[in-house]
Amino acid sequence: MTVQDLIDSGLFEVVHQGEETDRRILDVFCCDLLSIAMSRGIEDAAWVTVMGNINTLAVMTLTDMACIVLAEGSRMDEAGMLKAHEEGFTILRTEEPVFEAALKIHDRL
Amino acid sequence: MSDSLELKYTVDPNDFTRAGEASKRVKKTLKTMGMPPEIIRRVSIAIYEGEINMVIHANGGEITVTVSDEDILMVLADQGPGIPDVEKAMQAGYSTAAESVRNLGFGAGMGLPNMKKYTDELSIETEKDVGTTVTMRVML
Ligand SMILES: Nc1ncnc2c1ncn2[C@@H]1O[C@H](COP(=O)(O)OP(=O)(O)OP(=O)(O)O)[C@@H](O)[C@H]1O
Ligand SMILES: [Mg+2]
Numbered sequence: 742m743t744v745q746d747l748i749d750s751g752l753f754e755v756v757h758q759g760e761e762t763d764r765r766i767l768d769v770f771c772c773d774l775l776s777i778a779m780s781r782g783i784e785d786a787a788w789v790t791v792m793g794n795i796n797t798l799a800v801m802t803l804t805d806m807a808c809i810v811l812a813e814g815s816r817m818d819e820a821g822m823l824k825a826h827e828e829g830f831t832i833l834r835t836e837e838p839v840f841e842a843a844l845k846i847h848d849r850l
Numbered sequence: 851m852s853d854s855l856e857l858k859y860t861v862d863p864n865d866f867t868r869a870g871e872a873s874k875r876v877k878k879t880l881k882t883m884g885m886p887p888e889i890i891r892r893v894s895i896a897i898y899e900g901e902i903n904m905v906i907h908a909n910g911g912e913i914t915v916t917v918s919d920e921d922i923l924m925v926l927a928d929q930g931p932g933i934p935d936v937e938k939a940m941q942a943g944y945s946t947a948a949e950s951v952r953n954l955g956f957g958a959g960m961g962l963p964n965m966k967k968y969t970d971e972l973s974i975e976t977e978k979d980v981g982t983t984v985t986m987r988v989m990l
Contacts, residue, residue, distance in 0.1 A: 775902075776960035779895055780967070792955040796902075799870025803877060803894045820867045 742766050742849050744808050744831050747787065752845050753810055753833035756817055760829030766807045766850065769843045775800050782806055789843045793817040793834075798824050808832065810846070812839040854918035855883075861901050861928075863910035866954070872913050873898035883917070889988060892968040893922055896986050899961035900926040906951045907931070908982060921970075922988045929981040936974050940966065 745762040748755055768786035772778045775796055782788065782804030789810045790797060798821055801809055811817060811834040817825065825832050835842050857879060859872035877894045885893075897913065904911040908930020916923040933939045940962050947957030966972045971987040 773955055774958035774960070775955040776899060776958045776964055778955075779898055780960070780964045790955075794954050795867055796869060796954055796956070799874065799898070802874055803870065803898055824867075 742846075747808065747833065747846065747849075748831065750849065753835045753842070756811070756832040756834050757822065757825045757830065759808070759825065759831035762831060764807050766846070768850070769846045770806060771839050771843050779804065787846050789839050789846070791815040791839065793821055793832075795820045795824050797821065798828070798830055801830065802828070810835065810842055812837060812842045854916055855879075857915040857917075859913040859915075861904045861910045861913060863908075864905060865910070866905065869902055869905045870898055872901050876915050880917070880922075885990075889922070889990065892988055893924070895968045896965045896988070897924055897926075899965050900924070900984050900986070902956065903961055903984075904928045904930070906947060906956055911981075919990070921990055924969075924986040924988075925983065926986075927981065927983040932978040932980060932982055933974065933976045934978065936976060 744764050748758060766787045768783045770783045770786040771789045773790050773792050778800050784805040786806050787808050787810055788806045789812050791813045793811045793815050808831040814836045817832055862868050873894050876897055877890055880890045908928035911928030914925045938944050942963040943959040945957045945959035969986040970989045973985050976982040
């Protein structure tokens with residue numbers, strides 16, 4: 742599945758459609774603590790988290806994750822939105838809990 | 851040692867909107883130089899954690915990265931409060947992070963342990979109210 746496929750799936754609300762949406766999603770990663778995500782984050786994974794701020798985006802870039810899915814109804818803050826726009830990151834969101842959101846992505850891999 | 855490349859970054863105090871910039875720029879540079887992905891990953895993690903620590907625990911600081919034929923040397927110097935008990939600080943899970951930064955996802959107490967895990971050498975020089983210098987080396 743590509744990032745574009747995930748966007749088009751209608752599973753999640755599209756907060757920001759980034760660039761490189763033809764990039765493949767190869768895994769799902771869940772974690773909210775940034776220093777754990779930093780060391781364990783999986784390249785090309787869709788990252789499901791409740792942390793919607795600029796630091797999430799920094800970790801996403803450094804670990805080469807494919808996109809972010811904000812779960813539990815959490816939102817990306819203003820600075821994060823600006824950054825996503827600037828750098829072309831894809832951000833989705835859902836009211837669902839982390840596990841359910843991750844499972845839905847996993848089912849489509 | 852033949853020619854080595856030196857990169858310098860200033861980390862802004864309390865500027866979360868730029869936190870992670872130095873590690874991102876180092877990562878880009880190493881990529882351009884054709885460094886192996888595993889080396890890039892380890893260096894990125896180490897600098898990111900050090901950079902964030904300078905933002906949330908000190909008042910920003912200076913990062914110097916020197917790339918030579920044998921290794922990548924990272925020196926992160928701040929003039930913050932210092933680390934009272936380095937041994938304790940090195941323990942996984944130990945954190946004095948304030949509630950406000952925990953709410954942003956920091957404070958797992960995994961930063962220094964990550965820095966140790968992903969580098970070949972780590973040393974910390976610190977003095978109360980003078981500052982902290984973290985020196986790390988990744989062998990090539
Ligand atoms: N540059 C520094 N100046 C002063 N204190 C520091 C510095 N770096 C780390 N510390 C102290 O060491 C502790 C452990 O640091 P570490 O990076 O492992 O965890 P953390 O920053 O609290 O959480 P995390 O990195 O998981 O988000 C910190 O909580 C802080 O008390
Ligand atoms: Mg830390």
